Amino acid sequence: MNKEFKEIMQDLLQEEYPKYLESLNKPPFKGLRVNTLKVTVEAFKNLFEYSLKPSLFAPNGFYIDPQLKLGKHPLHIAGLFYLQEPSASSAVTILKPKKNSVVVDLCSAPGGKSGQIAEYLAHTGWLISNEIDYKRCQVLVSNLERLGVSNAIVTNTTTSNLAKVLRGCADYILVDAPCSGEGMFKKEEEAVKQWSNEYTLTCSKRQMDILEDAYGMLKKDGILVYSTCTYNLNENEKVIEAFLNQHSDMQVVDPKVDFGRKGYPIKGVSADHMRRIFPMDEGEGHFICRLQKMKDTGYKALEYLKSDSIDPCVKVFFKDNFIDFDLYIYQFKQFVYVSKEKLLDLKVPTLAKAIMAGEVKNHRFIPHHHLYTNSLLKEKHKQYYELSFVEFQQYVQGLTISSDIRGYVAIRYLGHIIGYAKGDGIYLKNKFPKGLRI
Numbered sequence: 001m002n003k004e005f006k007e008i009m010q011d012l013l014q015e016e017y018p019k020y021l022e023s024l025n026k027p028p029f030k031g032l033r034v035n036t037l038k039v040t041v042e043a044f045k046n047l048f049e050y051s052l053k054p055s056l057f058a059p060n061g062f063y064i065d066p067q068l069k070l071g072k073h074p075l076h077i078a079g080l081f082y083l084q085e086p087s088a089s090s091a092v093t094i095l096k097p098k099k100n101s102v103v104v105d106l107c108s109a110p111g112g113k114s115g116q117i118a119e120y121l122a123h124t125g126w127l128i129s130n131e132i133d134y135k136r137c138q139v140l141v142s143n144l145e146r147l148g149v150s151n152a153i154v155t156n157t158t159t160s161n162l163a164k165v166l167r168g169c170a171d172y173i174l175v176d177a178p179c180s181g182e183g184m185f186k187k188e189e190e191a192v193k194q195w196s197n198e199y200t201l202t203c204s205k206r207q208m209d210i211l212e213d214a215y216g217m218l219k220k221d222g223i224l225v226y227s228t229c230t231y232n233l234n235e236n237e238k239v240i241e242a243f244l245n246q247h248s249d250m251q252v253v254d255p256k257v258d259f260g261r262k263g264y265p266i267k268g269v270s271a272d273h274m275r276r277i278f279p280m281d282e283g284e285g286h287f288i289c290r291l292q293k294m295k296d297t298g299y300k301a302l303e304y305l306k307s308d309s310i311d312p313c314v315k316v317f318f319k320d321n322f323i324d325f326d327l328y329i330y331q332f333k334q335f336v337y338v339s340k341e342k343l344l345d346l347k348v349p350t351l352a353k354a355i356m357a358g359e360v361k362n363h364r365f366i367p368h369h370h371l372y373t374n375s376l377l378k379e380k381h382k383q384y385y386e387l388s389f390v391e392f393q394q395y396v397q398g399l400t401i402s403s404d405i406r407g408y409v410a411i412r413y414l415g416h417i418i419g420y421a422k423g424d425g426i427y428l429k430n431k432f433p434k435g436l437r438i
Contacts (some may be wrong), residue, residue: 001185002195008232012264016280023279027066028186031086033112034060036119037148037375038416039080047075047414056259056282058089058116063282072438074392078416079146079373084112087183087260087283091176091227092116094255094275094288099124101171102302104217106159106210109136111143113176118149123340123376127152128170130162141352142436148375153344154352159213161348166217168299172225173214177207179228179235183285200234207235211243215250220296224250227288233264236287237274241266249295255288263287305343307331314357317365321408322380327355334359340376369433372410372420381410385421385428395419398437401428 001024010017032052034044041060045052050068055061063086070076070083092113097103097120105114108129117127129144129152131137137156144152155162180200181191211226218224226243228235244250252269260281263274273290277283307330314336318325327338337343339354355374358367371377383405391401392413403409405423411432412418421428 001192004197005182005195008197012231012233013278016278019280020278024186026279028284029063029086029279029282030066030068031055031061031063031084032070032081033058033084033089033116034062034081035079035115035147036060037122038078038378044075044080047080055086055089057087057277058093060119061086061089074413074418075416077146077396077436078413078418079148079375080416082112082115082143082147085284087277087281087286088112088229089116090257090259090275090277090283090286091174091225091288092120094257094290095172095174095223095225097121097172097223101125102128102169103172103174104128104130104162104166104170104214105174105176106130106162106214107176107178108154109133109140111140111147113174114140114144114152115147115149117174118144118147118152121151123150125151126341126344128155128162128166128346129153130155130157130159132156132158137351144352145356145370145373148373148378150355150374150376151340152352153346153350153354155346155348156351157348159210162346163213163216165300165347168217168219168297169302170217170222171219172223173218174225174227175207175210175214176227177203177210177235179203179207179230180232181229182231183229186284197232197234200230200232203230204234204239207239208242211239212246215247215293216297218293219299220293222293224291224293225288226291227286229284229286231278231285231287236276237264237266240269240274240289240291244268249297250291250293253290253292255290260286260288263289303345303347305330305332305345308333310336311360311363311365313360313363313365317367321382322377323382324380327377329357331360334361336360336365338371367408367420367431369419369431372417378417383407383409385409385411386415387411387413392418395421395430395432396436396438398430398432398434400430402426403428
């Protein structure tokens with residue numbers, strides 16, 4: 001490990017430095033967060049066969065055995081939990097968005113924090129999840145679909161572009177900033193190789209640019225949470241200090257949590273109002289700061305999309321397959337979306353919006369996986385099929401299931417929807433996405 005990095009850590013930690021060095025020889029903390037959009041914590045515990053130790057950082061977060069590999073676990077496929085290093089949930093716990101809010105997650109992929117925000121919103125308001133990298137943005141979309149999120153708009157653009165269309169619109173903003181990743185050194189060798197003090201300064205410049213864009217999007221009295229998974233001062237307290245010097249109307253506010261430890265002092269800010277997490281605090285490493293905007297700096301009214309003409313087959317499908325369907329329906333060319341609220345027009349590249357319902361081909365409606373995995377509509381399907389364990393294994397491999405059901409059917413395992421199929425009275429034709437099959 002880089003000698004200069006060790007010297008910086010020794011200066012930061014003083015007498016605790018030997019404990020930090022000792023932590024590097026231990027396996028990284030591993031955890032999961034129960035997805036409360038789909039299941040209660042108690043119900044999950046009754047379904048999950050492994051031991052869970054409560055996390056300090058979120059009420060629905062848990063430590064798990066580092067040796068467990070759960071990516072193909074049935075409850076993971078069903079979206080009942082998200083695999084997440086425990087302290088990674090701390091930023092959203094501090095953000096704590098209220099229902100019916102507009103929340104912007106500016107650096108979203110792979111989607112753990114966006115999924116956690118969606119739990120707080122509980123299908124109300126809007127979650128705008130942005131990721132500049134296209135491939136990572138696709139992963140973000142896939143994770144939010146699996147988690148059953150119904151009110152997210154996933155954008156694939158720069159934060160500066162997003163700032164132009166969301167001026168003064170956001171109630172809450174999370175900037176989980178790209179950083180040097182010092183808290184990831186145990187599991188990402190590339191982060192170790194890439195590190196230099198000069199690189200931390202490069203990261204801090206990018207972080208300041210993102211914060212500047214976030215500032216313009218935030219409403220008066222709005223909350224901004226800045227977080228990193230790194231330790232150095234350059235990307236943490238010094239970024240906050242520089243940001244406050246530029247914006248006197250931003251105030252650091254008490255995060256009102258008791259996990260982790262206080263930050264390092266900066267002028268005019270209580271160190272107690274910033275949170276640090278080191279491996280000695282039972283997390284791999286995070287810095288979190290909650291700020292509030294005290295002045296109105298302008299507002300651009302949100303705009304809404306207007307649907308193209310909706311093909312009659314779409315309305316027939318929803319009438320035939322859902323009970324009391326009351327969502328907005330939108331069609332853009334052949335693609336169909338449904339939403340609890342009117343769809344926002346953000347005028348930037350967008351990979352997903354609300355619920356991807358399906359597409360029209362030759363005046364036939366073909367549903368999308370997300371129409372079934374979203375948790376907003378989980379009780380409104382007219383037909384369900386409950387899989388046995390053997391049938392579950394067949395389904396996730398893309399095999400057909402014997403059944404006398406006709407038409408589209410939501411496929412459940414242990415009472416939770418994992419996808420859909422279409423029956424012909426003899427077999428259920430498998431519609432589990434090929435890219436997700438195991």
